[in-house]
Amino acid sequence: MKSRQIVFDIFRLKNDGYSTRGIARTLGVGRNTVMRYLKNPDRSLLHRLKPVSKLDAYKDQIKAAIEADPAVSATVIFRLIKADGYDGQLTILRDYLKKERGASRKKQAYIRFESEPGEQIQIDWAHFGSIAYGDTHRKVYALVAVESYSRMLYVEFTHAMNQPTLHGCLINAFKYFGGTPKQLVVDNMLTAVLERHSRLIRFNGAFLDFLRPFGIVPVACNPGSPYEKGKVERAIRYLRRNFIPLATFEDLKDYQRQVRDWLNNVANTRTHQTTGETPENRFSKVVLKPLPELLPEPLESQTVTVHKDFSVKFDANSYTTPPWAIGKKLTLTADQHTIRIYHKHKLICTHPRCWQRKKRIETAAHVEQARKHSRKIWETKEISTFAALGEEFRDYLEQLPGAKLSLKKSVTTLLSLLDQYGIKSLSWAILKALKHRAYGADYIENILYQEMTPINQHPPVKLKNEALNRIRLTEPTLTDYDAIALKRRKYHD
Numbered sequence: 001m002k003s004r005q006i007v008f009d010i011f012r013l014k015n016d017g018y019s020t021r022g023i024a025r026t027l028g029v030g031r032n033t034v035m036r037y038l039k040n041p042d043r044s045l046l047h048r049l050k051p052v053s054k055l056d057a058y059k060d061q062i063k064a065a066i067e068a069d070p071a072v073s074a075t076v077i078f079r080l081i082k083a084d085g086y087d088g089q090l091t092i093l094r095d096y097l098k099k100e101r102g103a104s105r106k107k108q109a110y111i112r113f114e115s116e117p118g119e120q121i122q123i124d125w126a127h128f129g130s131i132a133y134g135d136t137h138r139k140v141y142a143l144v145a146v147e148s149y150s151r152m153l154y155v156e157f158t159h160a161m162n163q164p165t166l167h168g169c170l171i172n173a174f175k176y177f178g179g180t181p182k183q184l185v186v187d188n189m190l191t192a193v194l195e196r197h198s199r200l201i202r203f204n205g206a207f208l209d210f211l212r213p214f215g216i217v218p219v220a221c222n223p224g225s226p227y228e229k230g231k232v233e234r235a236i237r238y239l240r241r242n243f244i245p246l247a248t249f250e251d252l253k254d255y256q257r258q259v260r261d262w263l264n265n266v267a268n269t270r271t272h273q274t275t276g277e278t279p280e281n282r283f284s285k286v287v288l289k290p291l292p293e294l295l296p297e298p299l300e301s302q303t304v305t306v307h308k309d310f311s312v313k314f315d316a317n318s319y320t321t322p323p324w325a326i327g328k329k330l331t332l333t334a335d336q337h338t339i340r341i342y343h344k345h346k347l348i349c350t351h352p353r354c355w356q357r358k359k360r361i362e363t364a365a366h367v368e369q370a371r372k373h374s375r376k377i378w379e380t381k382e383i384s385t386f387a388a389l390g391e392e393f394r395d396y397l398e399q400l401p402g403a404k405l406s407l408k409k410s411v412t413t414l415l416s417l418l419d420q421y422g423i424k425s426l427s428w429a430i431l432k433a434l435k436h437r438a439y440g441a442d443y444i445e446n447i448l449y450q451e452m453t454p455i456n457q458h459p460p461v462k463l464k465n466e467a468l469n470r471i472r473l474t475e476p477t478l479t480d481y482d483a484i485a486l487k488r489r490k491y492h493d
Contacts, residue, residue: 004205007037008212014038015215041212054088055096056190062093064127066100115148117286120183120219122146122232123170125161126239131249136356140255143169144239146232147177148185150283151275153235153267155243157255158336159355166191167210167298168335179288180214185221185229193220213292242266252336252355299333304341306330310370314339316357320366321349386411389423396430399439413441417448425452 006027013023020038024031055062058081065077074094078086081093128140138159143166145154154173158165166189174180186192194202201220211218221228243262249255268279275282304312306325311318314332319339321330331342339351339361351361387394400410418426429447433439463469 004208005203007041008203008208010034010037011041011212011215012217053092053096054086055092058084058086060125060127062096062100066097117149118147118179118181118288120148120185121173121177121181122148122185122229123173124187124229124232124236125189126236128157128240128244131251131255133251133354133356138355140252142236142239142259143173144232144236145170145173145177146235147181147279147283147286148231150279150286151231151235151272152177152279152283152286153263155239155259155263157252157259159252161189161191162300163191163204163206164298164300165336166207167296170210171295171298174214174291177283177288179290180216181288182215182217183219184211184216185219185232187221187229188223192218196220196223210296210298213296215289238267299335301331301333304330304332310366311360312341317354318360319349319351320360320362322366323370380408382411382415383407386415386418389418390427392427392430392434396434396439399434399437405440410441414444417441417445421448421452428452 006029009027010023013026018026020031020034023029023034027034061081061084062077065072065080074090074097077097078090078093123143123145126142126144128142130137130139140157140159141161142155142157146152154176156169156172158169170184188196190204192204192207194204196202203218203220207218227233243259243266247258249258268283271278272282302314304314306312306321306328308326309318310323310326311320312330312332314334319332319341321341325343325348328343330348331345333340333342334353337353339353340347341349341351349363349366351363354361383397387397397407397411400407414426417429421429425448426444429444429452432447433443
C-alpha cells in the first residue's frame with residue numbers, strides 16, 4: 001500500500017487536470033494503482049514514524065523565549081521547559097540553541113513576493129495567556145488565517161491546538177472567506193508536519209485526509225524561516241497590539257464574539273499599509289474554489305463507560321446520561337461548545353461543554369429518571385421486606401449503592417442469612433458492620449460465621465413453584481400486640 005503522501009499527490013494531480021497515464025508517469029507508479037486509489041483513497045496505510053526529538057513539543061516555547069530575550073541562556077530555557085514536562089538532557093537543548101542562533105546570525109536578504117488572488121492562505125497558532133473559569137484556568141490559543149493577496153483576516157480562539165480543533169477552525173475560516181485557496185501555508189506544527197529532512201517533508205496523514213476533499217495543497221515553511229509566512233506573522237502581531245490590549249473576556253464565546261466584531265469593523269476595513277487598500281475591498285477581486293456540499297465535522301471522540309452515578313468522565317468532568325445506560329460503553333464527541341453522547345450511533349443526550357474541572361453537569365430529566373429507577377428497585381418485594389425489619393436494616397441498605405454493590409443481589413444473600421441465624425443475630429452483625437463501615441453481604445456473613453451459631457441447620461423446604469419459594473412473611477413484633485391489649489384494657493376499665 002502507498003503512503004498518504006502518494007495518495008494525496010494522486011488527487012492533487014488529478015485536480016490539476018492530469019490524465020491517469022500522466023499521474024502514473026509523474027509519480028512513478030502503475031496506472032492500475034492510480035485508478036485504484038482514485039476509486040478508494042482510504043486504502044492508504046500509515047507508515048511507522050521515525051523517532052522524533054524530545055524537544056519537538058517545546059520548540060514553540062523555546063522560540064518564544066528567544067524572541068523575548070535573544071541572549072537567554074540554555075539553563076534558563078531548560079528550567080522553563082522542564083517545569084512543563086521535558087525529560088531530555090541539557091546537552092540536546094544546547095545543541096539545538098547553537099544551531100538556531102547560528103542560523104539567525106547569518107543575515108540573508110529575501111525578496112517580498114505577492115500571491116495571486118486566491119492562490120494561498122497562511123495560517124499559524126498564537127498563545128494568548130489563560131482565562132479563569134471559577135477556580136480553573138484554561139490556556140487560550142488563536143488560529144490566525146490570512147488570505148495572502150488581500151490580507152483578509154480570520155481569527156478563532158480555542159482552548160486546544162489538537163487535530164480536531166485545527167480542522168474545525170479551518171472549516172470555519174473557509175466559511176468566513178467563502179471558499180478555499182489552492183495552497184495552505186503552514187509552519188512545522190505536528191498537526192500538519194510530522195517530520196522533514198531538508199526538502200523532504202512528511203505531512204501528517206490526518207491533515208492530508210482533511211485537505212483532500214477541498215483540493216488544497218499544503219506548503220510547509222522551512223524551519224527558522226518566519227518570513228516565508230510573514231503575512232500571518234504580521235497579522236498575529238497586529239492582533240496582539242490592536243485587539244487584545246485593555247480587552248476583557250468572560251469565556252471562549254465572548255472571545256469569539258468580540259474578535260468577529262473586530263474583524264468586520266476594524267481589521268478588514270482598515271487601509272493596509274502595504275497594499276494601500278482595505279482588505280475587504282481587495283478581497284472582492286479574489287475568486288476562491290467553492291466549498292464541497294458535504295463538509296466534514298471534526299470532533300474530539302472517545303469511547304466512554306457509564307458509571308453507577310449514571311455519568312461519563314471527559315476532560316476532568318462528569319456528564320450525566322439516562323440511567324438505563326449504566327455499565328454500557330458509549331461514544332462521546334466534543335467540539336468547543338457542545339458534548340454529544342451516542343449509543344450505537346443514536347444520539348441519547350447533549351450537554352454544553354464545561355471548561356471548569358471536577359464538575360458534574362446534570363440534566364434534570366436524567367436525575368428524575370434516576371430517582372424513579374431507585375424507587376422501583378426499593379419497591380421490590382425482597383428489598384421492602386428486608387427494610388421492614390428495622391432501622392439498622394434500612395441504614396445498611398442505603399449504604400450499599402454508595403459502595404458500588406448490587407442492592408438486589410446483596411439483599412438476597414442477607415435474607416438467606418436471616419433464615420440461617422435469625423433476626424437478632426443478623427441485627428447484631430449489621431450494627432457491628434455499620435460501626436466499622438464494612439458494607440457488603442460478605443462482611444455480614446463472615447461476622448455471623450465467626451461469632452454466631454445458625455439457628456437452622458436444615459435448609460427450608462423447596463417447592464416446585466419458584467414464586468412460592470420467594471414468598472417472605474414479615475415477622476410481627478410483640479409491641480403491636482401489647483398496644484392492642486392495653487387499648488382493650490383501658491376500654492373495659
